[in-house]
Structures are given as C-alpha cells and as structure tokens.
Amino acid sequence: MSTKNKILDAADVLFANKGFNGTSLREITSQANVNLAAVNYHFGSKKELIKAVMSRYMDELSPRLESALSLICQAELKPTLHEVFSAFIGPLLHLNEFKENGTSTFLQLLGRGYTDSQGFLRWFLTTQYPDVFTNFTKAVNIAYPELSAEEIFWRLHFTMGTIVFTMSSSEAxxxxxxxxxxxxxxxxxxxxxxxxxxxxxxxxxxxKNEPLSLV
Amino acid sequence: MSTKNKILDAADVLFANKGFNGTSLREITSQANVNLAAVNYHFGSKKELIKAVMSRYMDELSPRLESALSLICQAELKPTLHEVFSAFIGPLLHLNEFKENGTSTFLQLLGRGYTDSQGFLRWFLTTQYPDVFTNFTKAVNIAYPELSAEEIFWRLHFTMGTIVFTMSSSEAxxxxxxxxxxxxxxxxxxxxxxxxxxxxxxxxxxxKNEPLSLV
DNA sequence: AACTAGTTTAAACACCTGTTTAAAATAGCG
DNA sequence: CGCTATTTTAAACAGGTGTTTAAACTAGTT
Structure with missing residues (x-):
C-alpha cells in the first residue's frame, strides 16, 4: 500500500476519534508506520491532509447520494419524507464496504468538521460539494411543498445536527x-x-412566528 | 470582580468559540487580565477549570429545569410533547440574564463537551447532574407512554444532538x-x-424493528 | 509595627506542536 | 551499469503547551 494511503487510513480513524486539533501528525505517522515528514511531503500541510481525508469519503458518497436523490425526485408519485431520508441509507452504508467502519467514521468526521477548527471544513464542504445540499433541498421541497425555503433551511440543519451528533457519539x-x-x-x-x-x-x-411566551 | 470570576468569564466565551483543546490558558488569562499562574492557583488544572465553567451554568440551569419539568408532570391533564420541550425555553433563556449571551454560550459549551476531550465532560455531567436526564425521561414518558424506555433513550439523544449541534453553529x-x-x-x-x-x-x-432494506 | 495567610507575579520547566532541511535510499529507464 | 527523479529518513527548527517554583506583594490581626 502506498504511503499516501497508509497516512489517510491512519488519519481518518484518529481524526474521527480525537478530532482534528486533538490528533498530532506524530500520532498519525507512527500509527501508519511512515516517517513524520511524509505528511508534509505528500499533502503539504496538516490542513490539506484533513481536506484529503474528507474528499476521499465525499468522492465516494456524493455521486451515489446524487443518483439516489434524483431517482426519488423523478419517480411517478410524490415521495414521502421518510423515503427521502431513506435515500441516504444505501450510500451511507456503502462506506462500510469502502472502508471498515467507514459509515460511522465518516459521520464522526463530519461532526468534527462542523465544530473543530472554526468551521473551515464547513466552508470546504459547502463550496466543494454544493450539489449534495441543493439536491437534498429539492427532494424535501417535493415531498413537503408547503415548507418555505427558510423553514427547509433550518430543519435540514437540525437534521444535520441530529445525524452528525448521534454518530459522533454512536459508539458510546x-x-x-x-x-x-x-x-x-x-x-x-x-x-x-x-x-x-x-x-x-x-x-x-x-x-406561525409568534413571540415566545416565557413560561 | 474576583480573579476567579474574571477567569471564568473569559474562559467560557473562549471555550465556546474555540473548544477546550483549542483554547490555551495564555489566551484565557490575557483576556481576563490576570496572571498565567492564576488558573492553576485557583482551579488546580485546566481540566478543573473546564468543570468549573460547566458547573457555573449547570448550577444555574438545573434547579429551574427541574421545577419546570416537575410542574409539567404534576399538572392535571397529560402534557403534550410540545409542552414538555417548551419547559426548557424559560430556564435556557434565563441564562441570558445570568450572563450576556449565556444561553448560546452554554449550549455551545455543551456541544463542545460532547465531542472534545473524548467525552469526559459527558461523564462529568451525567454523574454530577443525573436528575436532569431522569426528570426529562419521566416527562416524556408521561406525554407519550407508548414509547419504550429504549426508544426514549435514543430519541432523547437525537434531541440532544439537534439542540447542541444547532447551537454550536448557531451564529454561523x-x-x-x-x-x-x-x-x-x-x-x-x-x-x-x-x-x-x-x-x-x-x-x-x-x-417495528425490521431488517433494513438496502435500496 | 510585626507577624501571618492569602494572593499575585515573572521566570523557568519539560514537553509537544507543525514544518523544514539536507542527506540517504530507492526506483525507473536508457 | 549509470543517470535521474522520486521518495524516505533523521535531525533540527521556532514556537506553543500546561504546570511549577520561589520571590514579591497585599491585606488582616494581634
């Protein structure tokens, strides 16, 4: 196996378990049995390594998710919300064949990305993989047209939180x-x-947007 | 204002914004205009400071939450789930009077605590403030008795995730x-x-617990 | 005024961080 | 083989980390 992949394999598990800030390059390289300088040689910096780890998963997930969602949207009869969300199951669980414990590792990484390092990963994901978000929004809009764009925005982020947080601590x-x-x-x-x-x-x-009654 | 409080006030904002690992004692003490050694003198260690920061909020929140929930449980007619969750609003928003931006700061801290530092804060909260969890479970059980204990467990943690994650990134x-x-x-x-x-x-x-159909 | 207990201070401690360097080793190819 | 380009290696770098130390300072009490 190439040095690059040995690093990626060691890094994503450690990143998922201990966070990006909480994992040092020395931990990663000794786990991967490669030299410390290999990370900077092959990836340039720790930040680029983090991007590479996420991209490896996103490139595997994103096309499958896209086709699953477009399949739902093009179906004859209007999908239910349950069906829209079920479209995620296949692509997500496929990550387990891509790599051992791939599903939970990826979702943990996603959770880390949203809280660690002040949201630079959120920026990276939304700019590099914008289709995932727009396709998802479209599908929800078809299933529940009465929902305004703003409501969808908020409820999708609530959902994000539920999934990501749950998976971050799924082992525990x-x-x-x-x-x-x-x-x-x-x-x-x-x-x-x-x-x-x-x-x-x-x-x-x-x-409706009523003022809150402070009980 | 006492040195101890100056440290706590500076620490909780920094911890909320940059995480526990991401915030150094030097950042905290220079923000608080106190000497670096003051943290170890007054709190013993960084870990104890983290506990103190959380306890200050929990001690303010926990009794109010407890009375709000027990009020719901002792009411004549069975509460709805919406009412159960609304019981959180008052106690949570009260943190804003306790400290500026107290509500979002606390919820961000809670989110950090569940992902940073490998869950030692989760252990701290569940062992130090167990009533919050059991009272909440009881209230949900009254509102939706058909739900099994295990289902309640999972759905409460999903809820935890929704809230905590949303608030962690609420500013963004x-x-x-x-x-x-x-x-x-x-x-x-x-x-x-x-x-x-x-x-x-x-x-x-x-x-029902059916095996998943992998679409 | 002198002693005491509590607090603050600057400096140093030992260790860990990501990154860079230049030499050594390896592989690919004519 | 000999040459070249790629990769690996050990060492050092500059800077940051939590914590400890011992001296200085500040009340409060007798």
Whole structure:
C-alpha cells in the first residue's frame, strides 16, 4: 500500500476519534508506520491532509447520494419524507464496504468538521460539494411543498445536527444502550432508528412566528 | 470582580468559540487580565477549570429545569410533547440574564463537551447532574407512554444532538439565514423553530424493528 | 509595627506542536 | 551499469503547551 494511503487510513480513524486539533501528525505517522515528514511531503500541510481525508469519503458518497436523490425526485408519485431520508441509507452504508467502519467514521468526521477548527471544513464542504445540499433541498421541497425555503433551511440543519451528533457519539451510545437494554445494535440499527425521527421532525406542522411566551 | 470570576468569564466565551483543546490558558488569562499562574492557583488544572465553567451554568440551569419539568408532570391533564420541550425555553433563556449571551454560550459549551476531550465532560455531567436526564425521561414518558424506555433513550439523544449541534453553529447559521432570507433571527428565534422539530421527532410513530432494506 | 495567610507575579520547566532541511535510499529507464 | 527523479529518513527548527517554583506583594490581626 502506498504511503499516501497508509497516512489517510491512519488519519481518518484518529481524526474521527480525537478530532482534528486533538490528533498530532506524530500520532498519525507512527500509527501508519511512515516517517513524520511524509505528511508534509505528500499533502503539504496538516490542513490539506484533513481536506484529503474528507474528499476521499465525499468522492465516494456524493455521486451515489446524487443518483439516489434524483431517482426519488423523478419517480411517478410524490415521495414521502421518510423515503427521502431513506435515500441516504444505501450510500451511507456503502462506506462500510469502502472502508471498515467507514459509515460511522465518516459521520464522526463530519461532526468534527462542523465544530473543530472554526468551521473551515464547513466552508470546504459547502463550496466543494454544493450539489449534495441543493439536491437534498429539492427532494424535501417535493415531498413537503408547503415548507418555505427558510423553514427547509433550518430543519435540514437540525437534521444535520441530529445525524452528525448521534454518530459522533454512536459508539458510546451503543455501549450504554447495550448495558441498559440488552439490545445489541450496530450503526445500521442506529440509522434505522434515526430516520423516523428526522422524517417526523422535518415533517412537523408549520408554526406561525409568534413571540415566545416565557413560561 | 474576583480573579476567579474574571477567569471564568473569559474562559467560557473562549471555550465556546474555540473548544477546550483549542483554547490555551495564555489566551484565557490575557483576556481576563490576570496572571498565567492564576488558573492553576485557583482551579488546580485546566481540566478543573473546564468543570468549573460547566458547573457555573449547570448550577444555574438545573434547579429551574427541574421545577419546570416537575410542574409539567404534576399538572392535571397529560402534557403534550410540545409542552414538555417548551419547559426548557424559560430556564435556557434565563441564562441570558445570568450572563450576556449565556444561553448560546452554554449550549455551545455543551456541544463542545460532547465531542472534545473524548467525552469526559459527558461523564462529568451525567454523574454530577443525573436528575436532569431522569426528570426529562419521566416527562416524556408521561406525554407519550407508548414509547419504550429504549426508544426514549435514543430519541432523547437525537434531541440532544439537534439542540447542541444547532447551537454550536448557531451564529454561523443565523448569519447564513440572514443573508439568504432577510429574516433577522436571534437565539430565541432558533429555539422557537427547533421545538416543533424535536417534539415531532420524539413523537414519531413507533416503528417495528425490521431488517433494513438496502435500496 | 510585626507577624501571618492569602494572593499575585515573572521566570523557568519539560514537553509537544507543525514544518523544514539536507542527506540517504530507492526506483525507473536508457 | 549509470543517470535521474522520486521518495524516505533523521535531525533540527521556532514556537506553543500546561504546570511549577520561589520571590514579591497585599491585606488582616494581634
């Protein structure tokens, strides 16, 4: 295996578990059994390595997601929100074949990207992969046309939060659930449970903008 | 103002914006106009400072939350999920009177705590303030008794994720929304929009545990 | 005024960070 | 083989990290 890939494989697991700031190049290179200077030689800088790690996943995910969503949109009958969100399942779980624990690793990375390093990764993703967002918005709009663009914006970000946050701590949550409820669950099981939640959330009835009553 | 409080006031804003790992003691102490060694003198270590920052908010929030939830639970008629979640609004917004931008600062800190530093803050919160979780679970159970304990567990953590993640990036999201939709929104406005979402999510119909169909 | 306990200060500690350098090793090709 | 281009290596770099130290300073009390 090439040095470049050895670095990427070691980096994405460490980044997912300990964050971008929390992972040093020395950890990555010693885990990957390569020289410390290899990162700067092959990627230029740590920041570029982070981009490369995310791009490897996005390039695998983004086309599959796009075709799954366009399939939904072009169907004869109007899709339900549940169907729109279910379109994510296949592409996301495919990351597990692409790399071991790929799905949860990627979603953890996504979560890190939104909080670590002051949102430079959010900028990177929205500018490099804008289609993912617009396609998703379109699909939701078809499934629930009464929702204004602004409502969609907010509810999609709420959904983002639900998914990303859940997956960031999915290992810990699965452990707790296993202890408390004796119910063995994997990442697919968590996704299965979160889909009805976010579908119902996005599909919530529209509320008028009234001033809040401070109870 | 005491040195201790000067440190806490500077620390929580910096921690919220840049994360715990991303904020150095030198940033904190120079922002607070105190000597570098003051943190270790008054708090012992950086880790203890983090706990102190969180405790200051939790001690302000937790009793108000508890009484709001128990008020809901003891009411004559069964509360709706929307009412259960609305019980959070008052106590959360009160943090704004406790400290400027207290609400969003606290929620950002909560988000940081769940991802930074490998979940030691989650352990700290769940062991130090367990009542918040159990009271909340009870209230949801009254509002939606058909939900099994395990379903409640998952949906509450989904909700946690929605709130915490949204608030972690609330400033950025509010900026985007302001540019794209010319709709001025503050933290209270975001809360107002997220409540129907999480209420609908938690109130989603119960799904049987079928194996996933990989579309 | 003298002693004490609490606090603040500047300096140093040992260690870790991302990055760069120049020499050594490797591979590809005529 | 000999030459070239690519890659790997160990070492050093400049700067940042949390923490500790011992001296200086500040009240408060007798």
């Amino acid at each position: 949550l699965i452990d707790i659930a296993q202890n408390d409820f004796d119910n063995k669950l994997d990442i697919a099981g968590v996704i299965e449970r979160v889909i009805p939640y976010v579908a119902a959330g996005v599909g919530a009835p529209i509320t | 999201l509010i900026d985007i929304a302001q540019n794209d939709f010319d709709n001025k929104l503050d933290i209270a406005g975001v809360i107002e929009r997220v409540i129907p979402y999480v209420a609908a999510g938690v109130g989603a119909p119960i799904t």
